[in-house]
Structures are given as structure tokens and as C-alpha cells.
Amino acid sequence: MNKLFLAILISASTLSTFAQSEVTEQEIENHIKFLTLEKNGGRYPGTKANKRVVRYIIKDFKASGLNAFEGGFKQHFKAKLRIKEGEAEKPLAKTCNVIGFIEGNDPKLKHEYIVLGAHYDHLGLGGPSSKSDKENAIHFGADDNASGTAALLEISEKLAAHKKDLKRSVIFIAFGAEEQGLLGSKYFTEHPLVPVENIKLMINMDMVGRLNEQKHVYMGGAGTFPGGVDFMKELGTSLDLNPVVHAGGVGGSDHVSFYKKGISVLGMHTGGHPQYHTPEDTLELINLPGEKMVCEYIFQTILKKASSNEELYFIAQD
Known part of the structure; x- marks a missing residue:
């Protein structure tokens, strides 16, 4: 009897530890540190470094307990790479989106989906999108977008620890080849793994x-779902943030691909800076306590919308 009681206590302790999983500054830093390693060379599509990053994301998804769709965590596609004017076209690059999900618990609402996404690729050694005059220099992309990828991994882990609270299902996508023209998100929306009409909100x-x-946390698209502007303002303020909320202003990242399919979106960012698309976008400039706050904001957004019975539907914006 004593052994049985001890086993129950250990099991309960383990479950409690998992249920209390939290976003931490250390884990955010560790993710960004790996993603911006020199050996990962700026996470350029089609490279061995890019594949190494994919393996890292999949390993983390599995550790958090995310499910894979039929066919596994990778959604393969070929990317046409941007070139400088006058250069010969490059061969199509083999790359992929990395996708996992948590199934909701409501018999009806689990067939509705909220998507959380972030692109994991960057510019490699520069190329036509670089803002730097340095030739063949690694563009580390700590903010763009190792920060978003780290947030994706941390938020997915925390939501998995709260999966019993979710009525709707949540899909997590690390997009490939965003820097080549939103190619990963375009591919997903053209080859969706769930019915497009069942995706009720995409947060990027x-x-x-x-x-x-x-x-300041900036976002566009808050007017594309019911009550979105007020909801995002009030939630952000309650978390000691100052959200800058736009009803429209859908912007130019991966959420645009979803908006074009008539899906409600939120495009989240913390603003531009001089290091954008240069080799100087490095880990040392990341505000780790700040990113933790942003992660909590987005986690709470998804938790509240995925655990609610409220109707979610698309509202077009000018």
C-alpha cells in the first residue's frame, strides 16, 4: 500500500510539473542562440543548415507533446529563390514547413482551428533582400525571425500543458522560405492540412x-474577427503592455497568405530597427524579458479564444 501511495504521489507531482510549464527567458535565449549559430549560416532555404533547424523544431514539438498530421511534421515544398538583378536563376530549393497541432476537447469545436505561425528561415549570407553593404556575411536574423520561432516553441509548449482547457484545436506552423516571398505560408494555404473554412484565426x-x-506591441488585422480591437487592447493592458492595435493594416508577413483566403488574422511584432536584414541583427540585442511578456500576451490570446464558445468569423478590412 505504501509503495502504491508513493507511486501515486510521484505521478501527481510529474503531472503538476508538466501542467505548470512556463515560458522562460532562459529557454527563449537558448532557442535564439541555436537558431543564430554560425553553423546555421542564416537559415537559408535548401541548405544543410536549414535542415538542421528543421530537425531542432521537430524535436521540440515532439518534446512538448504536439501531434503530427498524417505524413509527419514536415510539409515539403520547393522554393524559387530571389536573385539580384542580372544574376542567373538558382535551382529550386527543397525546403518545408514544420507543422504540429493540439486537438481540442469539444466534440464540435475541435474541428475549428486557430493557427499560430512564425517563419524560421532568414537570408543566409545576404542576397537581394539585404540592407547591408557587407558581402557574404552571415545574416543571423535574431529578431527576424529567430525571435518568432523561439516564441512559437515556447507558446506551443505552454499551450500543450493547458490542453485540457482547449475546446478548439490549435495548429503550430514554422514556415519556410518567408524571406523568398511568403512561400511557406502560400504553400500551406494552397495545400491546407485541414479545411480552410475551419481555420478561424491565424496569429503570426x-x-x-x-x-x-x-x-509597445504592434499588430495589424485585429478588426478581422469579432471584437478583436477591444479584446487585444484590454488583454495587452492587463498584462502591463501598451498594444498598438490596428483593425486593418494586415501588413507583409505570412499572415497575409491567410487573409487572402478569407481567414481572420493578427500580425504581431515589436517594431523595426536599424539592424533589420543586416548581419548586426544578433542575440545580444534581444530583449529577453520583453519577449517573455509578448509570449504571455499571445498565449493568453490563444487560450481565451480556443477555450471559448464564442463564434469566430472573418471580417474583411480595407
Whole structure:
């Protein structure tokens, strides 16, 4: 009897530890540190380094207990790479989106989906999208978008620890080849793994690592779902943030691909900076406590919408 009681206590302790899983500054830093390693060379599509990053994301998804769709965590596609004017076209690059999900618990609402996304690729050694005059220099992309990828991994882990609270299902996508023209998100929306009409909200994180002293979190698309503007303002304020909320202003990252399919979106970021698309976008400039706050904001957004019975539907914006 004593052994049985001890086993129950250990099991309960383990479950409690898992249920209390939290976003931490250390884990955010560890993720960004790996993603910006020199050997990962700027996470350029089609490279061995890019594949190494994919393996890292899949390993983390599995550790958090995310499910894979039929066919596994990778959604393969070929990317047409951007070139400088006058250059010969490059061969199509083999790359992929990395996708996992948590199934909701409501018999009806589990067939509705909230998507959380962030692109994991960057510019490699520069190329036509670089803002730097340095030739063949690694563009580390700590904010763009190792910060968003780290947030994706941390938020997915925390939501998995709260999966019993979810009525709707949540899909997590690390997009490939965003820097080549939103190619990963375009591919997913053209080859969706669930019915497009069942995706009720897509939240995209692109450059969420540089929260300023005013604690501004910028977002576009809050008017594309019912009550979105007021909801995002009030939730952000309650978390000691100063959200800058736009009803429209859908912007130019991966959420655009979803908006074009008539899906409600939120494009989240912490603002531009001089290091954008240069080799100087490095880990040392990331505001780790700030990114943790942004992660909590997005976690709470998904938790509240995925655990609610409220109807979610698309509202077009000018």
C-alpha cells in the first residue's frame, strides 16, 4: 500500500510539473542562440543548415507533446529563390514547413482551428533582400525571425500543458522560405492540412524580440474577427503592455497568405530597427524579458479564444 501511495504521489507531482510549464527567458535565449549559430549560416532555404533547424523544431514539438498530421511534421515544398538583378536563376530549393497541432476537447469545436505561425528561415549570407553593404556575411536574423520561432516553441509548449482547457484545436506552423516571398505560408494555404473554412484565426509572429521601453506591441488585422480591437487592447493592458492595435493594416508577413483566403488574422511584432536584414541583427540585442511578456500576451490570446464558445468569423478590412 505504501509503495502504491508513493507511486501515486510521484505521478501527481510529474503531472503538476508538466501542467505548470512556463515560458522562460532562459529557454527563449537558448532557442535564439541555436537558431543564430554560425553553423546555421542564416537559415537559408535548401541548405544543410536549414535542415538542421528543421530537425531542432521537430524535436521540440515532439518534446512538448504536439501531434503530427498524417505524413509527419514536415510539409515539403520547393522554393524559387530571389536573385539580384542580372544574376542567373538558382535551382529550386527543397525546403518545408514544420507543422504540429493540439486537438481540442469539444466534440464540435475541435474541428475549428486557430493557427499560430512564425517563419524560421532568414537570408543566409545576404542576397537581394539585404540592407547591408557587407558581402557574404552571415545574416543571423535574431529578431527576424529567430525571435518568432523561439516564441512559437515556447507558446506551443505552454499551450500543450493547458490542453485540457482547449475546446478548439490549435495548429503550430514554422514556415519556410518567408524571406523568398511568403512561400511557406502560400504553400500551406494552397495545400491546407485541414479545411480552410475551419481555420478561424491565424496569429503570426515576425520580429517579436525587441520590445521597447514603452512596451509597445504592434499588430495589424485585429478588426478581422469579432471584437478583436477591444479584446487585444484590454488583454495587452492587463498584462502591463501598451498594444498598438490596428483593425486593418494586415501588413507583409505570412499572415497575409491567410487573409487572402478569407481567414481572420493578427500580425504581431515589436517594431523595426536599424539592424533589420543586416548581419548586426544578433542575440545580444534581444530583449529577453520583453519577449517573455509578448509570449504571455499571445498565449493568453490563444487560450481565451480556443477555450471559448464564442463564434469566430472573418471580417474583411480595407
